[in-house]
Amino acid sequence: MKMIDKREVYLGSFISCLGIFILQSSIEYGVGTWSEMGAGFFPMLISFLLLMIGVGIIFSKTKKVIKNANVSWRPLIGVSLSIAFFAATLKYIGYIPAVTLSVLIGSLTDLESKIRQSIVFSILISLFGWVVFIFGLGLPISPF
Numbered sequence: 001m002k003m004i005d006k007r008e009v010y011l012g013s014f015i016s017c018l019g020i021f022i023l024q025s026s027i028e029y030g031v032g033t034w035s036e037m038g039a040g041f042f043p044m045l046i047s048f049l050l051l052m053i054g055v056g057i058i059f060s061k062t063k064k065v066i067k068n069a070n071v072s073w074r075p076l077i078g079v080s081l082s083i084a085f086f087a088a089t090l091k092y093i094g095y096i097p098a099v100t101l102s103v104l105i106g107s108l109t110d111l112e113s114k115i116r117q118s119i120v121f122s123i124l125i126s127l128f129g130w131v132v133f134i135f136g137l138g139l140p141i142s143p144f
Contacts, residue, residue, distance in 0.1 A: 007071075008057055016054030017110035023047035094144040095134060095138030 022043055029040030086102040103122035107113050133139045 008060075010071075013056030014054070015050055015057065017053060019047045019050030021047075022050065039086070067113050070093045074111075075109040079106050082106035090141070094142045096126045096130055099129055 026040040026043035026047060031040045031044055032038030032040035071080045082102045082105040085105055088100050089101070090098045103125050104118055107118035107121070122142070130143055134141055134143055
């Protein structure tokens with residue numbers, strides 16, 4: 001007898017919940033039309049895409065039951081804390097420090113990562129984001 005792998009159900013459920021959350025957040029903004037897109041058009045489009053992907057993951061493959069699905073809790077908790085840290089501190093410490101520290105927090109979840117590489121990577125990611133989002137797109141986010 002074949003059943004859906006628990007890990008796929010968890011992943012699909014998480015992605016679907018993320019899509020629902022983004023959909024709920026994007027409803028507050030005007031969607032507009034295809035020719036005159038509003039501020040909520042792209043987030044709503046992404047949320048529908050995430051919902052379809054999540055449901056597709058849940059129902060796509062069937063596998064034998066895995067009795068002990070090994071969930072790596074350290075990366076799951078670490079990356080979640082990293083995202084929460086970024087969301088909580090962006091307004092107060094600025095974009096570049098928030099991204100740098102968030103990437104460092106996320107890199108602590110990998111036991112094989114080296115601190116020097118993590119620092120260099122976090123600085124490069126924050127500078128790339130600054131160039132794209134603040135300088136390039138002109139988003140009203142304080143860099144520091």
